[in-house]
Amino acid sequence: MKYFALVFGTLLTASLITASAQTSYSSSPSGSDVKIDGTSSLHDWEMEGSLIGGFFELGAGAQLDPAQTGVTGVQDNKVPAKAHIIIPVRGIHSKADHMPDTMDRLMQEALKSSDFPRIEFTLKELTFKGPHAVGKPFDFDVTGDLSIAGKTNSTTFPVTIESLDAGKLKISGTAPVKMTDYGVTPPAPNFGLGLMKVGKDVKIIFEWTVHKR
Amino acid sequence: MACFGNIRMNDQNPLPDSNRRGFLKTTSLATLMTLMGGVELRADEQTNSAPAADAGLTKQPPPPNVNFGVIGLNEWGREILHELSLMQVSGTYFAPVVAICDNYPHALRKAGNEDAPKAKQYADYKDLLADPNVQAVVIATPTGTHREIALAAIAAGKHVYCEAPLANTIDDAKAIATAARDAVKIVFQAGLQERSHPQRNFLVPFIRGGALGTNALARAQWHEFTSWRRDSPNDQRAKDLNWRLSQKSSTGLIGEAGVHLVDVASWFLRGLPTAVTGFSSLVFWKDGRDVPDTEQAVYEFPGGVNYMFDATLCSSFDDVYEVYYGTDSTIMVRDSKAWQFKEAGSPLGGWEVYARKDTFYKESGIMLVAGGSHQTALVGDAASTKPYDNTPLYYSLQSFAKNVGQVSQTVKDFIDLYGDTDPKALQDKITALKLDPAATWQDGLEATVMAIKGNEAAVKHQRITFEKEWFEL
Numbered sequence: 001m002k003y004f005a006l007v008f009g010t011l012l013t014a015s016l017i018t019a020s021a022q023t024s025y026s027s028s029p030s031g032s033d034v035k036i037d038g039t040s041s042l043h044d045w046e047m048e049g050s051l052i053g054g055f056f057e058l059g060a061g062a063q064l065d066p067a068q069t070g071v072t073g074v075q076d077n078k079v080p081a082k083a084h085i086i087i088p089v090r091g092i093h094s095k096a097d098h099m100p101d102t103m104d105r106l107m108q109e110a111l112k113s114s115d116f117p118r119i120e121f122t123l124k125e126l127t128f129k130g131p132h133a134v135g136k137p138f139d140f141d142v143t144g145d146l147s148i149a150g151k152t153n154s155t156t157f158p159v160t161i162e163s164l165d166a167g168k169l170k171i172s173g174t175a176p177v178k179m180t181d182y183g184v185t186p187p188a189p190n191f192g193l194g195l196m197k198v199g200k201d202v203k204i205i206f207e208w209t210v211h212k213r
Numbered sequence: 214m215a216c217f218g219n220i221r222m223n224d225q226n227p228l229p230d231s232n233r234r235g236f237l238k239t240t241s242l243a244t245l246m247t248l249m250g251g252v253e254l255r256a257d258e259q260t261n262s263a264p265a266a267d268a269g270l271t272k273q274p275p276p277p278n279v280n281f282g283v284i285g286l287n288e289w290g291r292e293i294l295h296e297l298s299l300m301q302v303s304g305t306y307f308a309p310v311v312a313i314c315d316n317y318p319h320a321l322r323k324a325g326n327e328d329a330p331k332a333k334q335y336a337d338y339k340d341l342l343a344d345p346n347v348q349a350v351v352i353a354t355p356t357g358t359h360r361e362i363a364l365a366a367i368a369a370g371k372h373v374y375c376e377a378p379l380a381n382t383i384d385d386a387k388a389i390a391t392a393a394r395d396a397v398k399i400v401f402q403a404g405l406q407e408r409s410h411p412q413r414n415f416l417v418p419f420i421r422g423g424a425l426g427t428n429a430l431a432r433a434q435w436h437e438f439t440s441w442r443r444d445s446p447n448d449q450r451a452k453d454l455n456w457r458l459s460q461k462s463s464t465g466l467i468g469e470a471g472v473h474l475v476d477v478a479s480w481f482l483r484g485l486p487t488a489v490t491g492f493s494s495l496v497f498w499k500d501g502r503d504v505p506d507t508e509q510a511v512y513e514f515p516g517g518v519n520y521m522f523d524a525t526l527c528s529s530f531d532d533v534y535e536v537y538y539g540t541d542s543t544i545m546v547r548d549s550k551a552w553q554f555k556e557a558g559s560p561l562g563g564w565e566v567y568a569r570k571d572t573f574y575k576e577s578g579i580m581l582v583a584g585g586s587h588q589t590a591l592v593g594d595a596a597s598t599k600p601y602d603n604t605p606l607y608y609s610l611q612s613f614a615k616n617v618g619q620v621s622q623t624v625k626d627f628i629d630l631y632g633d634t635d636p637k638a639l640q641d642k643i644t645a646l647k648l649d650p651a652a653t654w655q656d657g658l659e660a661t662v663m664a665i666k667g668n669e670a671a672v673k674h675q676r677i678t679f680e681k682e683w684f685e686l
Contacts, residue, residue: 029631029638050642051623053630088626093647100647101615 024213025056025169031209034087036107039199047107051091052208054120056171057082064138066163069131071138077130079140083123085208089113106187110179116150124154137162142173148182167212175204279617282312282347282371284338284362285354286324287443287454289376290315293351294328296607300614308349308614314341317450338362342369349400349617351610352376355456356464360385367392367399372617374610376404377652378472378661381464383683386661391686393654397640398624400617403657405476406609412549412601413477414650419581420481425539426559428518431482433474433535435466435524440498441506458502465668466508466524467491474535475512475667476652476660477546478520481537485659486512486520488678491671497527508671512663522667545578549601552578612649619646659684 032052038045058064059080061073071079089111094103111119125143132138137160146155159173179186179200186198283293290313297308310328314335315321325334335341342350342365349372352362359380366373373393380386393401407413443454456462457469467475479485489512493505507525514520534547541559545552554576555565569580601608620643627639652660662683670677 027630029627029635030641050645051626051630086630088622088630090622091626 022060023058023062025058025210026213027053027055028168028209028211031168031170032207034092034204034206036092036202036204038202041197045103045198046095047092047103048095049087049092051088052206053086053088054084054208055082056169056210064161064163067134069134071128071130071132074128077128079126079128081123081126083121083126083142083144085121087119087206089117089119102189106189110149110184110187112149116148118147120147121145122147129158137170137172146175146177148177149184151182153181164209169210171206171208171210173206175206177202177204278307278309279372279614279621280311280346280348281308281614282314282341282344282350283310283329283332284314284341284350284352286313286315286317286320287353290351290353291324291328292606293353293610294324296604296610298328299603299607300611308610312341312344312347314338317453339365342366342371348372348621349374349613355453355462356381356469357385357456357462360388363389364392367396367401370399372400372613372621374402374404374613375657377476377657378464378468378664379403379657380661381462381468381665383662383665386658386665387686390654390658393657394686397636397643398620400613400620401654401657402609402613402616403652403654403660404609405473405652405656405660406605407473407477408480408652408656409609409612409650410549410601410605411608412551413480413546416544416546416551416581417481420537420544421483424542424553425537425544426541426556427539428482428516429538429540430518431478431514431520431535431537433471433478433520433522433533434531435470435474435522435533436528436530437526437532438529439526440500441504441526442498442500442502455502458504460503460672463504464665465493465504465672466506466526467510467522467667467671468664471508471510471522471524471667472660472664474522474533475520475663476656477535478512478514478522479659479663480656482514482518482520484515485684486514486663486679488513488676489663489667489670490676491667491669492674493671505672508668510667510671512667544581549605551581553581554578609651612651616648616651619648658686 032050034049034052036047038047059073059082062080063072065072073080089108090104090113092104092107094100094107096103108114121144123142123144127141127143129139129141140159140161141156142159143154143156145152155175155177157173157175159171162170162172164170179202186200188197281297283290283297286294294310294313297310300308310332312335313321313324313329313332314337315324316336318336321334321336325332333344333346335344338354341347350366351374352359352366353376354362356376356378357380359375363373363375363379375389378386379389393399441455441457443451445451445454463469464472489510491508491510493508495502495505496507498506506527507523509521509523512520512522532547534545536546537544540556542553542555545554552571552573555561565579570577571580572578603611623642623646624639627642631638662679666677666679666683669675
């Protein structure tokens with residue numbers, strides 16, 4: 001039950017981006033989605049939210065052109081970019097039909113949401129995995145600092161960046177997280193059918209929509 | 214403003230499957246009525262209850278702590294304070310009352326001393342609304358004062374729980390509903406507490422799923438032997454207290470008591486009435502009042518289904534209950550229990566064999582129980598059955614507290630992340646929340662219109678055709 005945040009930065013811009021200046025993007029209030037997929041001794045579970053904040057910035061010289069197979073401004077496949085992603089823990093809710101409140105509170109307790117209300121990710125490195133298939137999203141690996149429940153670890157996971165209309169980008173990815181790496185003890189609630197042990201490995205699946213400032 | 218019973222449902226909140234397994238859950242015979250027989254219909258206690266302590270929470274996680282202010286401290290206001298205090302004792306949702314208000318000093322002091330010793334006391338509701346420590350207010354004042362206070366509360370950015378009926382005129386009810394609809398960042402809940410009750414929420418899909426067969430008719434009563442008069446040594450105070458006894462300020466028995474039952478009928482029957490015909494008389498409490506002590510109304514619902522409601526202050530016989538009649542079965546609802554009485558030859562699901570049956574005179578009723586995802590089984594030990602111990606008001610206030618907590622958090626997170634510039638996107642986020650079932654401004658408006666016109670029809674001994682625009686903003 002861990003979540004986390006992801007962030008990475010970089011990317012692209014719709015059809016063309018000026019190579020001479022940095023391009024900044026802000027989170028859009030619509031079009032984002034974050035899911036936490038987990039397992040347990042009884043059944044798989046899922047939580048979901050739609051609040052993702054933060055910023056994304058492509059560095060000077062970097063350009064993502066959907067019509068090109070490469071990324072302009074790349075050196076050794078590294079794309080100059082900055083990003084910071086924020087996911088409010090209390091904005092993620094259980095999709096269970098039964099006792100969703102309890103699931104939410106278990107998650108919030110496990111993540112110490114009172115002290116650490118946000119999952120955050122700060123991009124350190126954006127690596128182009130090229131070549132880019134025209135008309136498809138760009139593929140990258142992101143490396144950065146993921147902070148959950150007050151503990152920060154470096155992590156790497158794949159993301160894609162897709163140009164949308166109106167100067168928007170959709171940054172999508174799946175970040176595997178081992179809860180125990182963040183000092184989070186997987187909950188083991190008793191719902192009356194015996195102990196339910198939550199698996200320590202979860203996936204954070206996100207789609208983050210940003211718009212050009 | 215009166216209350217009783219329990220029932221409710223919200224189309225935005227999927228209800229537990231009315232799976233036949235669910236009906237097999239244990240039920241208690243201990244308190245059953247003794248005259249007909251049926252299967253009790255009961256929802257899983259956890260369906261709509263607060264997170265259970267046995268779910269493994271090692272400590273109290275951060276609760277949606279909502280600071281309440283209660284305006285109006287007569288009997289019902291005191292009851293609200295009591296239910297809010299129970300919420301804190303249960304440790305599920307925290308709704309501390311930080312402020313109370315009444316313009317009658319004695320009532321204010323008494324409530325403060327006995328029910329809310331830590332609350333700040335205000336003689337003027339405007340001062341309470343100006344208190345930044347108050348996040349949500351409960352309006353339990355005379356119906357005719359709701360508009361002024363509710364509009365001021367919404368304008369002040371407070372979440373509002375407004376007792377039902379919302380108002381004693383349609384114009385006032387619409388004004389409140391309009392303000393509530395337009396206030397994206399606040400939760401507005403009409404005090405139709407049955408809509409938050411687990412049992413009622415369980416029954417809705419069961420009934421709508423065809424359990425009755427073809428709906429034939431419905432009936433409900435609200436019977437008490439009581440004067441409805443409140444005493445006070447202060448003449449002006451006595452006059453203020455007895456606002457229900459004057460037609461100028463009261464929506465009568467159908468309005469003040471029947472609004473909850475008429476609302477449930479509309480909810481269960483899935484529609485609004487097209488007309489209402491009423492009758493009334495003052496047969497016993499002839500103490501100067503001009504409000505009838507006995508009223509009857511027949512609401513005409515779509516499909517030829519007539520709903521008959523009667524209320525009296527002259528007899529307590531059989532108290533309060535509702536009955537929904539159909540070609541396959543009839544369902545009776547009393548307090549937090551329900552029974553199904555099946556017609557001979559009606560379709561069987563098999564589960565009825567295992568269900569508990571109670572006898573009511575010559576009829577046998579199946580006790581209906583919802584199951585959710587839990588294993589449910591017939592258990593004959595009445596003591597093991599734990600029906601809904603809390604009042605409808607408790608469930609309703611709990612839903613309000615929880616929903617305010619969720620919506621407030623979402624609003625805060627949204628503004629923190631994106632600023633306060635896109636109300637449409639914010640509204641979408643709030644709409645997507647899985648909130649507890651609760652009466653909306655629309656529910657409140659519709660029930661209020663039905664109640665006002667039902668009372669008017671009764672007082673005038675007329676048939677009134679409902680106009681569509683009465684229900685619309």
